[in-house]
Amino acid sequence: MVSATESSRDPRLAVEVAGIRFHNPILTASGCCGYGLEFEPLFDLSRIGGICTKGLSAKPLQGNPPPRIQETPAGMLNAIGLQNIGARAFMEQKLPRLRDYDVRVLTNVFGYTVDDYVEAIHMLNDGDGIDGYELNISCPNVKEGGLIIGNDPRAAAEVTEAVKRVAKRPVIVKLSPNISDVAGMARALESAGADALSLINTLVGVSIDIHTRRPRIANVTGGLSGPAIRPVAVRMVWQAAGAVKIPLVGIGGIATAEDAVEFLIAGATAVQIGTASFYDPLATVKAVDGLSAYLDKTGVASVSELTGSIDLSPPPRGH
């Protein structure tokens, strides 16, 4: 497939996050694009800003038993259990083919202990064609007896500092939404050295089949994603934007260019599209084109002008 050339790109869409230059602010979200290559038959990967891989661990993982998903109103629950081929296999089998495209590659990384993260980052440091790391800190902390690392600012900062010490590439830390104080968490991660923050991961949810009385997800709890959670995600981006100076990547229920613009206005510099790619596999490329159309229509010079441009003056009457 012939890749999108510089000339076919809309320069108004270029953004920089954590020192990484993206052609446009539309990325795939982790766990919602496989390793990126699954989209090859559908569109030229060079057309989107970036790919954020399925969460990678130092060793391959089997994941959870099925059923792993359940549809919910305007959303879905998932408990995939981070099934992945492992960092090593990713670098050997997937990364070389991703290098055929002019698209930024973020590897999403997770672990149950600080050492898990460090080990995976050590491996990935050798990967040619990786542009940055995204840390998924929404995993149960096995050391602390299953408390979620991402719900505890101290634990999250500890992971971030440890990773920053070894990482040869920029580190984006991905926030859990299951917390009461987003601003405090964002500040803790900024102080710990995070180059950028991405948010939000999924909200924890449960769905029960009233006929069998069994949870509809084998793991009992699952992560809620999709349009249903968009208002929560916009709120958290807005709160984080008010708390830190490092750039933000907005995630949560984004399906269209209009949704992406909402996150940019709230304070994000780039966005990731997750669940929408399941039901609209071309959602990312459509959003890229839609952003250009939005700029045309509104006369805004570039997407970066949108970032944080929320207008908090009182609304006119009669609304």
Place this chain on the structure above:
Amino acid sequence: MVSATESSRDPRLAVEVAGIRFHNPILTASGCCGYGLEFEPLFDLSRIGGICTKGLSAKPLQGNPPPRIQETPAGMLNAIGLQNIGARAFMEQKLPRLRDYDVRVLTNVFGYTVDDYVEAIHMLNDGDGIDGYELNISCPNVKEGGLIIGNDPRAAAEVTEAVKRVAKRPVIVKLSPNISDVAGMARALESAGADALSLINTLVGVSIDIHTRRPRIANVTGGLSGPAIRPVAVRMVWQAAGAVKIPLVGIGGIATAEDAVEFLIAGATAVQIGTASFYDPLATVKAVDGLSAYLDKTGVASVSELTGSIDLSPPPRGH
């Protein structure tokens, strides 16, 4: 209007929460039924288990400027700002008419300081026809500089203890979902003397108009409710059920008897229907009838057998 008589009631639906006997487990949620009387033209209030009033404060409140609501995918945001006529006016103007019905009345109460709560409860203690109190602790704590009382177990326990000292009626404390540790919060409130817990209140969200770049809610943030949040609510009920012995009232996205059953199975003894009454004003009475139909179909003897009956054994294969 002639009230539902004992004989027209399904005895299998009766439940007890915090020492209060409800004819059935279907209540209206606070802020989604006015003061109950608004439903008079539509159905006989004695047909439902209970009414939980709009949040009452010691003094009347003006509420927020409009716009106060915005529809979102499978849900809505609201920031009414707790506009209410005040505890005194409620007792004088509304309560006497509610006494015409054989329906349990919970008054939802809120404040910005411990004293606010105590003052309102003192007033309501004189109200003839009130069966219990529900404490809304999702308000910003003005003393602590705007931190939400309901997000902090210590502050929430303090309010609960103070209210329990003066309350002449059972106290149900309503949990905020914007917290990371539901179980811990539930335990703190149980220890503080709460007679029951109700959950969940709304998730904090933001929606931005991408054309004006203004928040779609004048208050900027609003509370997300409706079917979109149901999986989060079921999860929290399930987690709270595992943490405490006091009964739970499930709330969040419930629109039908089937939804109510899901919350009972997760661990609730009763439920409240909120947002659904806006788009289906008969949702509560339909749910009461639907519960009887569910018992008929499944042969379950009473709704109280459903409470906490979730089956966590591994699912059969092939799903």
Place this chain on the structure above:
Amino acid sequence: MKDLVGTVEFNRQLAPRYFHIRLRLPEAVGVLSGQFAMLRPQGLVEPILRRALAIHRADADAVEFIYLVLGRGLEALTRVREGENVDVLLPLGNTYPTDAVTLEGRRALLVAGGVGSPALFMLAGDLVAKGADVRVYFGGRTKFDLPALDEFEALGCPVTVTTDDGSAGERGFVTAPLERDLVADAGPNGSVIYTCGPWPMMARVGAIAAERGARCFVSLEASMACGFGICVACVVEVCEGSFAPPFKYQKVCTEGPVFPAEAIVW
């Protein structure tokens, strides 16, 4: 107020984005001019909320609405076909005070802006039927924004049309002929103005009425979740003293949608 299942008799397009729907009701419902309904195609899952529409016409067992599609709620309504069902809560809200016209013999000036017109159509019909002196001022952005203009014209009262782009009637705002006629008409009995349309238009009409000392009633819109007073979403800020304490915010769905213009903080 009843929550009924209406069956579509017709649901036809009038102009780009404007539709006219007629629902047969399972029982008779008494409707007053200015009242509205909350509608949703039966079984619709998304969007969840019903939409508020003024009752354009009411027969013994049927109601009609004229609607402008702005988003996906009314878009979904356009897809409902003859024989299919719509959940409809009605009648809702208050009505227009008309004693000054029917008893005191004042002239009624009805000022409609675009899709504000359905909220005034029953009023126009009622007043004409009672032999009142009714004049209609109907403004729209273009000739396509004058929904059911023909129905107003068929009532037999004078109808003055304006469009912002001059594609029908006078070019300009509907407040221009209103002001002209109010000056020309200023007689002992005066006029009563009834208006429904975009907020800035109603604000201007209210101001004109205040300047001329004419009474003025406005029919407001607001974001509504329930339409019958349980959500407290649909508020409008009112002037001190215009309503009994304690609230400066009044609910459009139950205290309105019709308010005296001077009660509103424009």
Place this chain on the structure above:
Amino acid sequence: MKDLVGTVEFNRQLAPRYFHIRLRLPEAVGVLSGQFAMLRPQGLVEPILRRALAIHRADADAVEFIYLVLGRGLEALTRVREGENVDVLLPLGNTYPTDAVTLEGRRALLVAGGVGSPALFMLAGDLVAKGADVRVYFGGRTKFDLPALDEFEALGCPVTVTTDDGSAGERGFVTAPLERDLVADAGPNGSVIYTCGPWPMMARVGAIAAERGARCFVSLEASMACGFGICVACVVEVCEGSFAPPFKYQKVCTEGPVFPAEAIVW
């Protein structure tokens, strides 16, 4: 794999809850027997996810599906009318291995349970066209659960029908005549069994095949969010050694939906 907009040519009811839809595609798509598609009425907001349906028939520029409505996704599909659009991602998944039939001359036994039959219909047609010895065993709960039975019968190969309630064909499970015939047939070349239907039925068919030493391929269903490998939701547990390491869970949408029966942990 392409994401196309199909236009409904027909969408008709076959039996209570069973429908048959035909979509004209804007371009030709090569489809192999056993492949499937992910569908959603265009513009549908709720439910969000597409639904997986086996491709029942494929022409140069059209595809057909037969579906059983279980919930609100396929319910929404029933409301799409002639001329309206459906988003359709196809073709997805692998195909049935048929060399043992077409090259080695073994007999093909196709065992369909209810709405599992569409996943076998193209296979039946292909094998019959190649002159293979094909026998179809079609079981349903009642005579209403034998969708497109007439289309199988029109292929000209023998079709044995069973229903749980005896309302059509033999009373009982479809595995009864299968077992009978397998015993009767036990010849040097043996048979290859292809099956699609409820999990317990396929498990039993797999066990029968294993006992008799017949090869058996099953076409599985699983909860799918995407249908093309990006969500990792649709997994099935496979036996050690049946697939290359490291996974004991294989994706039904990309590694399947067709698996050798012996690879599955039933």
